[in-house]
Every structure is written in structure tokens, then in C-alpha cells.
Amino acid sequence: MHLEQYRTVLAFCAHTDDEILGLGGTLARLSRTAEVIVVTVTVGDTGYSRAEDRDRIVQLREQENAAAAEILGYQRRETLGYPSQQVPTDREALQGFIRIIRDVRPDIIFTHWGEDKHRDHRAISHLSDEARWKASEPILPQLGRPYLAPELYYYEVQDLFSHPTAIVDIGESLERKLAAMRTQESQLSVLPRILQFIEGLAHARGYMIGADAGEAFLGSSGFHPQPVG
């Protein structure tokens, strides 16, 4: 992984806070030199703790998402609008991911990990790997021109990697990561002590590369090999 080489970066996230938890510090770094596109797959409609928030949780999270994007410094946000706890993995969802990849044509894709315990995270992880591969095949021309994203990495949310492949130094962007999380007001009661978690994990991950703070990533397990020309 070489951050400064990427021009276009695509991240798939299940819920509006996953981009912050998983790679907020890395996105804050990348936003300075690359175009960053974050695709939030669900509307996050199950993430409320008080019954009275039920009807406005979707709108709340949309606002929080915009606030976080501003702090992290990236421009393009998209949402696929699926309900939480119910990301489909059917052909239509797969083809939606293919269309996005062919349209964005990213140098690197970030996505969830397939062994995460959250069903939405697993679904998105698998769709990303599959779509990266299928987007590169000369099929389904109506979904765009074939394109192979050279790299794909999984980020971690709450299920930690035992043996990460890469750790990004976020010593200078940790503050922005925390600030972005503070905008997610609706989630602060759903995830008590989440700021403690973010800060603690960042320092633990940073240690592993001799830095003050870090974010861990795992290389894709190989739906499509990288061509080395």
C-alpha cells in the first residue's frame, strides 16, 4: 500500500460510522491527494436506542454522514439506500457494485472484512471482492467499460485482525478521526465508550509500526490476482 500513489480511492461501508471506525484516519490522509468516494450501503435504520428516534434515525445519520465527510475532507458520498441488517447479495446488488467500480475506476478499494460478525459487513465484503473481479471481465457492457481495480484491502471495525497485512500511520489524522466520530451523535448512545475504543485501538495499532497511531488493513484473499506486467 502506497498512499501517495493513489489518485482515486473507493470505500464501501455498511453504515455511516464504519468509514470513521475502519479507516477515518487513512481517508483523512488520502483526501489531501486523491479523489475519495465513500459508498454507504445502508441507511442505518436499526441504529437507534430510543424508540422516539425510530422515524428520524435515517435522516439523522444522513446529516451526521455529511458532517463526518466534511471533517475527513472528502467530496463524494453515495448511499445505496438498503435497510440495515438486510444488505442483499443477489445479482442486482452485485451488478450495482460492478457499475460503481467501472464508473469510479479506483486505484484501490477499501471494504469490510469477510469474517466480521456483522452480517452487513460480511455481505459487503463479499460483494466487493466479487464485483472487483466481475468488473474486470469483458461482460455486461451495459454496466460500463471493464476495469480491474489493482488493489483491494479490508479494514477492521470491531473484530480485530490477528495478523494485519499493513498498518497506516495516522498519527497526524487521529484527531480528525475522533472529531468525525463526535459528529455521529445518534451513535454515541448506541456505542457507549466508542471514542475510548477508537483512541485506544489507534495507539495499539500505531505501536506495531513504531508510530503514535495507526489503522490496520488486511490484503484481499484473492478473487482476482494482481497482474504484474
Next chain:
Amino acid sequence: MHLEQYRTVLAFCAHTDDEILGLGGTLARLSRTAEVIVVTVTVGDTGYSRAEDRDRIVQLREQENAAAAEILGYQRRETLGYPSQQVPTDREALQGFIRIIRDVRPDIIFTHWGEDKHRDHRAISHLSDEARWKASEPILPQLGRPYLAPELYYYEVQDLFSHPTAIVDIGESLERKLAAMRTQESQLSVLPRILQFIEGLAHARGYMIGADAGEAFLGSSGFHPQPVG
């Protein structure tokens, strides 16, 4: 895991700092109500960064071990004296572990994890599981009276569990864990930022059970089933 129910606790550790990193906070809690025995398997002779420490590293670590034990509050320390990076897994080593378990007769065994990347950690993990099982069989009477330790848990050092089985609240003993680590002067240059790591990880693990600080454990993968009478 029910800390207050244990009367006798046995921990196998490869090097003198593993007991601190892996379960220092838990040992500090247990030392108040149980007899704690820590068996350090190696002399830690590869853990020096300056050539001039080569000849005195073993003695240094022995002193540091004693200092840590005092802070964590446990009485019984033993060392098996094997060289680092070379814990044997032969019959003699296995029978040594059997003898210890039959002698100590612990309510719970703590040991390294079998997927840790450190060879000594893996060796000890396997020996512990095997010896717990073999100690319970009516064989080898010269090694002591058969005994089945009811529980065995793996602790984590630097390779984190993705899905831990239990997290112990160490909110009140984190300070002692850090203090114990500060006594390991020889290791502070070998493991730069290690205090940052301990503190960060403790907060990340604490979050998972709604506490300020925690230590994560994984239940044994089953060399011998627990009998439920």
C-alpha cells in the same frame, strides 16, 4: 470465567514480560483472592538490543521478573530455564508440564495462543493443552497424581484475537499492569512504545464490555472436554 471462584491459578509464559502483556491486570486481580503461580518457560536470552547486554540479559530479566511479581502481587514464580526461540516440545518438556499441573492442581490455566507468531508462544500453547489432557489420565504415576484442570484460556500478547471468548475488566488494575511493565527496563528499548500499546489495547478491549480497560481471552479449543457432573 469467574475470577472470584478460583483458589489456585497457573499461568505459563514464554518470557518475563508475557505475563504482564497478556494478563497482568487479571493476575493483579486474582492475586488478592487466589494463589497465583507463574511459570516462565525461557530465560529470555535473546531479548537485548545492545551487544554489551548479551552476557547479563538473563540476570537482568530475572531481576525484572521479581520486580513485576511484587507489583502484580503474586507469590510463586518458577522458571524452566529454556533458551528463548528454542522451547522444546519433546517428551521431556511435555512431562515437565504434566508434573507442574499435577503438583499445582490449578482451577484454571492461562497460556499462550497457538496462532501467535512467536515460536515459543506456540510451543508453550501446545504443551499446555497437551499436558492438561495427559495430566488427567491415569498414566505416568511418577509424575504425580492424575488431575484435570477444569478450565484453560489463551491470552493475547501482540497477535490480537478476532473473536475473544471473554474479556476481564481491569479498570482498577491497569495502573499496576503499567507499573509492572515499567520495571522491565531491558525490554523498553527492545519494544519501543510498549506502554502505549498496553494502555491503548486495554482501553480498546475494555470498550467491548463497557469498561474502562480490559484483557481478552480465548477459550481452549478442546484437548479435553470439561466434565459437567
Next chain:
Amino acid sequence: MHLEQYRTVLAFCAHTDDEILGLGGTLARLSRTAEVIVVTVTVGDTGYSRAEDRDRIVQLREQENAAAAEILGYQRRETLGYPSQQVPTDREALQGFIRIIRDVRPDIIFTHWGEDKHRDHRAISHLSDEARWKASEPILPQLGRPYLAPELYYYEVQDLFSHPTAIVDIGESLERKLAAMRTQESQLSVLPRILQFIEGLAHARGYMIGADAGEAFLGSSGFHPQPVG
């Protein structure tokens, strides 16, 4: 696992005979000291061997289920009414499981194993683990007050555990387990020699803990860590 400590026990089963095969002896023991709730997820409509039973198999199995419950001695039976070979794993099913866990608030959950070859067993295994975790989060208040079931174990049906975590002594309840199975008349032709299997396996599992008969269990692989306060 400590049977005498449980006040409330929840078991998820795919079909009416799974509770007997998997943990009939354990339920018979627990029914004496705890409130036992068995949730049968399907109506078992594919489990008939003669064409003429097609229309009455559901009713037959309902009667057999009641008969077995009486022999095993537990009071609360519930069925979710899904068709066999088609347990859904969507959000609605997940939220159904969450609602049950929050309502029952069990000390321990028993469920199927995720590597069982039966699709319904796998689906239920996964839903149970997921729902135990999600039930503990401060979300979805309309499904009940958050609750974390402290323990969850998988039982075995016909795919045996290679390395079980615990074996319960059912020496005194094996007869009741067999008697409960004999009430499942519709299944005796579907599963020829099933009584031979139950009795044989019970003796094989009993051996492993020095008892006449036993039932094997595997500890959950960790959707949510047990908090150790």
C-alpha cells in the same frame, strides 16, 4: 458449564426431534431446577416417508413434540412455524430471535452447530449467535430491553464434534432421552435405528468423562465476549 447455576435455559432447535437428539438428557436434568424454554423453529413438514403422511405430518409432529416435552419435563414450548429446509436468515428472522432472547433473558442458550450439514441447523446456529450479540446492544428498543445471555453452547445432532468443549453426564437421564425419542413415531421410519444411535453415542460420550452416558457441547466461537466483571 454449571447446570445447577442456571435459572432460565433457552434452546433453539430446527425440528421437533433435535432437542431430544442434541440435548434431551441435559434438558431432562435442567428441567428439575430451571425454567426451560424450547423454541422449535420449523414445523418439520419434510420429515415423512410415506406419501399419505404429507398432509398430516405437521400436526403429527406437533403432538409428538408435546409428548416429548412431557417426558423431558419442561413447560414452555414455542414454535416459529417456518417450513423445513427453508429457515430464513433475513432481518425479520434475526429480529424474531432477538425478541425471544430479550423476552426470555436466559442464563444459557443452546443451539445448533454452524458446521452441521443440515441447512436449517446451520441457519439457526448463525441466527442464535448473531441474535445473542445484537440483543445485547442498546438498539431496536421495540424488540425489548437489551440483554446479554452470558453463555451459548452448540449441541451435536448427527455431525459429531471432533473436540467438544464440555460433556454433560446424562447417566441418570438417558432413559428419559430414549423414552422421549420413542414418542416421535413419525420419525422412527425416517431415521431407522435412531434409538441405537442415541444410546451408542451417549455411551461413547460418557466414556470421555468417566460416566455411563454423556452429551457433548461446543462453546460458542465468539460473536460476543463474556464480560468478566
Next chain:
Amino acid sequence: MHLEQYRTVLAFCAHTDDEILGLGGTLARLSRTAEVIVVTVTVGDTGYSRAEDRDRIVQLREQENAAAAEILGYQRRETLGYPSQQVPTDREALQGFIRIIRDVRPDIIFTHWGEDKHRDHRAISHLSDEARWKASEPILPQLGRPYLAPELYYYEVQDLFSHPTAIVDIGESLERKLAAMRTQESQLSVLPRILQFIEGLAHARGYMIGADAGEAFLGSSGFHPQPVG
């Protein structure tokens, strides 16, 4: 695997070219001594590279399938008509597979591998294993008389086996395998260099058994044990 002993052979394939890629040489051999039935599960509607082929791709592939069958020398072709990238795994699909197995009563089943990266391949792999097992149980009499297919093997398409269980010598049928592939005109632009792949892999696999060309297979991972009378 003993080719000359089989009287009836059943192969499940996702798309019309999978039977060629995976086991075309073996089918060409078997067609001389056994009745071979190939069930193509999808219509292959996503396999086109030019937009103008969209409406006629299904018909094209049907014609190509017939041409390949003639070259490989087998008589019975069936298609289940599912769309590509969307093979269902629900009860209806499972029961469809059960019905076929009970009807054909094959000596051996060939199917996709469960770790293949293609979703249709994985779905079919699982359905085949499950249906082989369920077809043998004395249930669901309306789907045919119970039958246990004694053997089931996975073939490889593009995700190669690291440790195959068996390799069939296709030295004399490789030409027919290549000829069959050449009839799949619609796929030659979708899979550039596919003839190079077939020929290269055949020689690599042949080496492993001291032959000029081979096809690799993996034994089923055990949904139902083979009874040894």
C-alpha cells in the same frame, strides 16, 4: 475413481462451458461406456461482451451447448433455466436437485467446488452435496424413490486445487475437449486465451500422474459417508 465401472454419470454445471473446462476430457472418455447426463443449471445470460448480443445470448449458448455435447459424445442434456449470477439455494432448488438424483440414480456425481470464487459454482456445489445426502433419506416420496449416489467429486474450473484427490488421464481426449471449447463462440471473446488455458492446465495436470494431459478432481468433503458393506 474407476471410470470403467460407472454405468450412469451425472454432472452439474453452472454454465454451458463449465462441463468442458472442468471435465470435458473425462466426459469424452466416459461417454464411450456410460450414460452421461449433464445438467446445466443456468441459461448463461450474463456471458456476453457486446451489447448487441444481449438478447440472443441465451439462444446462442443453447446452440453451443448442443454442439459441445455432440463432440464430447454424450446424449442427455438438461437445463434448469436459472439466470446466471443468481442460482437460488432455497428449498425448491434443493428439491429440484433431489428429484434429478433420484431419477438418474448415478454411480457418480461431478459438481463444482465450494471454494470457487464464482457464486453460481459455489451454490451448485453446495446444492449437489446436500441433495446427494437428502436424496438418500427416506423422506419426500413425491420426489422419487430414495437413492444414495456412491461417489461425488468436485472438478476445477479456474480456481485450481492445491491438493487434488484424483487426476484422470485425458491424453487421448484432450483434442476433443479443445474442439468442444471451440464451439463456444460466444465465450471466446468473453474468456480471451481460454484455449491456451485449457491446453496448458491439461499438460500441468497430466504431469502429476505421468501422462500427457489430465483433469484434476477433489473428493467430496463428506455430507454423507460412503457405506462399505
Next chain:
Amino acid sequence: MHLEQYRTVLAFCAHTDDEILGLGGTLARLSRTAEVIVVTVTVGDTGYSRAEDRDRIVQLREQENAAAAEILGYQRRETLGYPSQQVPTDREALQGFIRIIRDVRPDIIFTHWGEDKHRDHRAISHLSDEARWKASEPILPQLGRPYLAPELYYYEVQDLFSHPTAIVDIGESLERKLAAMRTQESQLSVLPRILQFIEGLAHARGYMIGADAGEAFLGSSGFHPQPVG
């Protein structure tokens, strides 16, 4: 697996009772039609429960082995004489296995399972797979003429297979299996209730193929593919 087709059968066993526990019923069947060679790798010197047996355990087990062989009906017994809990896996041990295989030239090899918790069982499992492969290569002519044993199966001792590949009907030889075990007097106190285990497991395994008693086997995971000519 086709018992009646084998002319020469080779079984590798760690200790004298493993051949009985793992495949005694199958050996009793095979002894009627094939030449059976059982290689016991260790002298079983750790298998005693009373201190006074320490010096005579090796001799005792040798006598018991002869007695069991007579009951099971096979002629050729060999022992490699290694100490228990210490089967070496070095080059000399590997070449010893190669020599045996090239000398015996078996139609089928039976051996321990690589996931068994006993270190000797795991060592022998691995040596068997490796030696089967290396024996087939045109190397090391001083160890005999190259030979590829067409089949290799693992048997189970106390760690049960979750998904066995084959189950042999031992309905008619179970009595002999039990009788053979009764000759192992030294082990009856080391393994209390072992006859209960053998009988119970045999009935459980028999059920899976509709027989009164069975023994389960797992196909080799593929050190060398079977050539299909």
C-alpha cells in the same frame, strides 16, 4: 473403499491398542481375504497406571499385541520400537516409512488422523501421507523400488470425525473387536470404560449406514493424487 478388492493392507498405528480402537472390526474382515500388515510405531512405554508396571509395560504390551493379532486374524506384525510421546518426524523416520511401503506394496494404507490430539498420532499421520508420496517418486533407490499405494484412509481413535468419508459395516466383527480389546489388560485400567466406548461408538457409526455397527474413515487430504488411467 472396496474391502474385497484389496490383496495387501498396511496399517500404521502408534500404540498396540490403536489398531483395535481405530479399525479392529475392519481388520478382522480384511484378514479373511487379504494379507494384513500392522506396523506399531512405539513400544507404548508411557501407558501404565501403577508405578510397579513401569519396567514391564513394554513386554506386557508386546504380549497383548500378539494376543489381539490372533483374535483379529492377521499374520504380520511389526514394531518400530520408538518410545511413546516421542515419535520422531525426521528424515530417518520418514525413510523408514518409505522403506516399509515399498516393501509391502499395499493396495490401501490405514493411518492416524492429522487432527488427533495425541502427538504420536499426528506424527504418524503426517509421516504416512508424506511417505506414501515420496515412496512413489523415482528417488532413493536403496529404499526399494518406487511404488504408489493407490489409497490412504485415516481412522478415528478418540477424536471423532465430524464428516467421515466412509463407514465400514462391522456388524459381524464387533465381537472380535471387543474380544481383542479385552486382551489389552494393561490398558483397561489406563482407559476406564473403554469397552463401553468401543461398543457405543460402533453402534453410533453403524446407524449412519443403516447397520448394527460401523467404523468411520476419512479419505486422505491429498499428498498425492490417485492416477485414474
Next chain:
Amino acid sequence: MHLEQYRTVLAFCAHTDDEILGLGGTLARLSRTAEVIVVTVTVGDTGYSRAEDRDRIVQLREQENAAAAEILGYQRRETLGYPSQQVPTDREALQGFIRIIRDVRPDIIFTHWGEDKHRDHRAISHLSDEARWKASEPILPQLGRPYLAPELYYYEVQDLFSHPTAIVDIGESLERKLAAMRTQESQLSVLPRILQFIEGLAHARGYMIGADAGEAFLGSSGFHPQPVG
């Protein structure tokens, strides 16, 4: 993997032909722009098929190795001199690997795969991963100055990757790979049809990236994360 960026390349190989089989085409490319060091760990003393070659096989292979190096175009060859089928994994061997890595200070390490069926390959795979990690720690100064090799990849020999991470285009260097293999006269009788295998596999792997020929690699499973500064 970016071949043109590497200045120093280190490959660990068990036997003299592994460098050719695994990555001969890639080494031929790299030799033009980087310093390539190949460390052959064993003397290959078991690789002869005729008894009369026993005493001169080591010398033969040494000559063949030099001939291959000349064709592949790299300058630095080293051998560790261990016997075949007996690569040690003890501390001395580990420290030998650490010393090499700290001395060479490579941009990328190529090594065997840990799931290869050859014991020497597995041993070297593990030593490489471990030594790469340990070489980076500030310990054991007498073995050289700490150094972290940024990348490590496994190559395949005869056990093929199911899901490779990268494939290098060797269309222009395949001829040299084949020529290098032809110099290994002693192995041509030990590995019949090996040229057929090399050529076939190269074409199969090339297909996967749209090239005429390729070599497949798998990214390291993470003994030490790559630091992303």
C-alpha cells in the same frame, strides 16, 4: 508487486530446481534491473534415481545450479548446506535466516509456501516469515543491524495456489526458464515430464492476466504488517 521498483531481491529455495520451477521467469526479469540473491537451503542429496549417483549427486546439483544461475542471469548464489528432507527449524537455523536478511537488506523476499506438501518447503516458508519479522526487531545485534523487508511473497512449485494474489507476466522469459530447467540433468529423470509441467502451468497462469505465460504468487499471511508511512 512492482518489479521495476526493486533494487535488491532475495529468494529462499529448498533445492536447486525450486528457484526455476517457482519463479525462474520472474528472476530472469528481475536480474536485468536488480541484484538478485538466491539462497539454496539444502544440498539436494536425496534427489537421485540411480544408486550409482548417490555419491555424486551433491556435486552434480551444485554444477547444475551454477548453470541455471547463468541462464537466469543473476550473480549471487549461496547455499546453506543442509541435507534434503531435513531442514532444521531450530534457533540456529532461524538466526541464520535473520543474518542473511539483515545482510542482504532486500526490497522483497520470495520463499516457499507453508501449505506445500514437501517438508523442506514448509520449513523454509516458516523460517522466512519468522526471520523477516525477527530481523526487524531491535534484538540480537551480533546478527546485524535491524531491517524490515517491506514485502514477502510465496511462490508455487507443484502444489498450486487456488487463489493467487499476483501473477507475473513471463511471456518473454519463459524460454529462459525452460532452458534453465534443461540444465538440471540429474532431475530430469527424477521428475519425468517436468518441462511439460513448466510450460503448461506457465500458459495456464498467463491466461489469468491475459498474457502468454505467467508465474503465480501469494502474499504473505502476515507475520509482520507493512508500515505505511
